[in-house]
Amino acid sequence: MSGAITLRVVGVVAxxxxxxxxxxxxxxxxxxxxxxxxxxxxxxxxxxxxxxxxSYSLSSGPHEGGPLKVTVKRTEGGxxxxxxxxxxxxxxxxxxLSPAGIFTPDSLDADLLLLAAGSGITPVLSILKSALAxxxxxxxxxxxxxxxxxxxxxxELKSLTAAYPDRLVVLHWLESVQGLxxxxxVTALVAPWTDREVFICGPVPFMDAVVTxxxxxxxxxxxxxxxxxxxxxxxxxAEVDDTGDAALVEVELDGTTTxxxxxxxxxxxxxxxxxxxxxxxxxxxxxxxxxxCRVVDGEVKLLRNEVLEREDLADGYVxxxxxxxxxxxxxxxxx
Numbered sequence: 001m002s003g004a005i006t007l008r009v010v011g012v013v014a015x016x017x018x019x020x021x022x023x024x025x026x027x028x029x030x031x032x033x034x035x036x037x038x039x040x041x042x043x044x045x046x047x048x049x050x051x052x053x054x055s056y057s058l059s060s061g062p063h064e065g066g067p068l069k070v071t072v073k074r075t076e077g078g079x080x081x082x083x084x085x086x087x088x089x090x091x092x093x094x095x096x097l098s099p100a101g102i103f104t105p106d107s108l109d110a111d112l113l114l115l116a117a118g119s120g121i122t123p124v125l126s127i128l129k130s131a132l133a134x135x136x137x138x139x140x141x142x143x144x145x146x147x148x149x150x151x152x153x154x155x156e157l158k159s160l161t162a163a164y165p166d167r168l169v170v171l172h173w174l175e176s177v178q179g180l181x182x183x184x185x186v187t188a189l190v191a192p193w194t195d196r197e198v199f200i201c202g203p204v205p206f207m208d209a210v211v212t213x214x215x216x217x218x219x220x221x222x223x224x225x226x227x228x229x230x231x232x233x234x235x236x237x238a239e240v241d242d243t244g245d246a247a248l249v250e251v252e253l254d255g256t257t258t259x260x261x262x263x264x265x266x267x268x269x270x271x272x273x274x275x276x277x278x279x280x281x282x283x284x285x286x287x288x289x290x291x292x293c294r295v296v297d298g299e300v301k302l303l304r305n306e307v308l309e310r311e312d313l314a315d316g317y318v319x320x321x322x323x324x325x326x327x328x329x330x331x332x333x334x335x
Contacts, residue, residue, distance in 0.1 A: 004043065004095045004237055005032065010067055012088055015152045018074040019119060021059060022088050023067040024096075032068060034099030036061055036108075036130035037123040037199070037227070040070055043095035043237050044080045053236050054080030057123035057201075057227070058099065059153070061130040068099075071152065073119035097236060097273075101282050102290045103227035105197060108135030113193040115210050117144040117181075117202030121152050123227055124201055132164050140169045140193050144206060147176040181206060187213040194219050201227040228288065236270070236284060247298075247325035252333040253279060262325050267303065268293075268332065269320040279334070284321045291320040298330030 011023030024040075026032055039057045046052045060069035072084045103123055105112065108131045116124040121143055131139055145151050151172065161170050171189065173181055181189075186209050190198075194217050200210045207226055214224050249262040251272065260275055262268070269291055272279040282290035286304035295316045300323040302308075308317055320332075 005098060006093050007040075007068070007096050009088055009090055009092050009094065011069075012090060015071060016073075016150060018085070018150075019071060019152050020085050020088065021069050021071045022084065023069050024094075025067045027093060032099060034058060034062055034068070035104040036126040037104035038099040038101040038126075039103075039123065040068065040099055041097040041236055042070075042080070042084075044083050046079065046083075051235075051237070052080060057101075057126070059122045059125050061126050061133065063130055063133050071119065071122045073152070095237065101227070102280055103199065103201070103225055103282070105131065105199070107137075109137050110135070111137040111193075111196045112139045113190065113196040113198045114139060114141045115143075115186075115190075115198070115200045115202070115206075116141070117206040118146075118150070119152065120200075120202030120206070120227070122201070124199060125153055125156070127199055128168075129160065132160060132168060138167045138169075139164075140171070140196070142171045142173065142189055144173040144181050144202065145175065147174055181209060183209045183212045183216070186210050187216055190214060190219075191217060196223075198224045199227070200225065204228065228283070238270075247328050247330060249325065249330045249332060251277065251279075251293075252331075252335055253277060254334070262330065264325055266324070267321055268300070268323040272320065279320060281321055286319050286322040289319070292317055293320050293332050293334045294318070296331040296333050298328075299326040300324060300330060301326050 006027040007024040008027050009022055010025050013021040015021055039055045041053055041055045043051045044054055056070040056072055058068060059071040072081050074085050075081050112131055114124045114128055128139055128141060131137060157170055161168055190213050198214060200207050244263055246261040246263045250259045262271055269279055269281050280290055282288050287306045289307045295318055300318055302318060302322045304322045305319060
């Protein structure tokens with residue numbers, strides 16, 4: 001398996017009736033670096049396909065120095081979440097890719113507005129804890145749930161509020177009391193903090209309402225960050241097969257230029273990760289723009305594209321997670 005890390009479960013914590021946190025350490029003893037808000041992609045056993053890959057956000061903060069912690073909430077019909085909630089026990093091992101994702105603040109000193117619903121609190125909590133412990137900014141968290149019993153990390157949030165009374169405001173929204181949050185109600189909640197960097201995670205209707213509200217308030221879209229996951233249909237753990245027909249690709253990233261044989265049946269992102277290049281990505285399904293790069297020379301084909309507009313494509317922008325080569329040589333830049 002390409003780039004896989006074996007993790008051992010050292011703790012299983014019941015957060016609510018339908019959510020558990022798994023505490024994980026690398027079997028090798030190495031400490032895996034990560035940024036607040038990132039996620040792990042886990043390889044989960046499956047009787048039908050051998051395994052499936054699912055991504056789960058880290059709820060721990062890098063500054064805490066303990067095990068990695070992912071928090072998993074059951075979803076109806078969700079194979080990965082139900083398997084982990086039913087089968088994860090202390091001592092078992094599970095394969096993972098390295099921590100990844102761009103849902104992370106550039107500065108922990110910035111004033112932050114954090115909005116989460118349900119299990120969307122997971123990466124938001126990592127950001128919140130890190131900002132409070134290592135930064136100097138103020139944080140406001142708006143957290144929506146079905147009812148009081150559904151609030152994940154309720155005790156931890158209370159402790160953080162008590163520890164940082166001058167820097168942290170937590171506002172709970174309970175559907176059982178206030179109904180579903182709407183654009184109108186979210187707009188009223190967000191209005192006092194329009195000058196802040198915004199991070200949003202939760203079910204799609206909730207995130208759509210928040211994004212609409214921030215737009216209606218005239219907030220800078222470049223400062224509004226949304227995290228969403230798509231069930232992975234491919235196998236990110238598979239090895240890259242470089243024995244067949246290949247093009248030649250030159251890639252410029254972070255001031256370094258590298259050159260590789262690019263198998264025509266392999267998407268660019270898989271190739272770069274397999275070759276040890278730390279290329280940015282998030283969903284790996286063509287549903288976000290985290291892996292966007294630009295074709296300087298040559299031609300590629302996108303297997304899937306749900307985010308790039310016609311103008312973006314005309315300017316040479318492509319999604320690395322969906323790009324395969326068309327011409328024999330291709331030049332790519334992330335600059």
